[in-house]
Amino acid sequence: MGKHKGTPADRVKKLMKKGKVKKKCCRSKDMCKKCPVLALRRIKAEMKSAA
Numbered sequence: 503m504g505k506h507k508g509t510p511a512d513r514v515k516k517l518m519k520k521g522k523v524k525k526k527c528c529r530s531k532d533m534c535k536k537c538p539v540l541a542l543r544r545i546k547a548e549m550k551s552a553a
Contacts, residue, residue: 514542514545522536524538
């Protein structure tokens with residue numbers, strides 16, 4: 503994906519602005535693809551594995 507700067511939360515905010523992630527977690531589905539909570543978890547894991 504390339505190098506990203508900033509905190510994981512900043513990256514999730516950018517995804518929200520692009521419309522790729524919702525602003526709130528709806529909790530209606532276990533594995534919603536647009537969930538901000540799961541996006542944050544996924545980004546943190548990416549950053550940890552890249553380091």
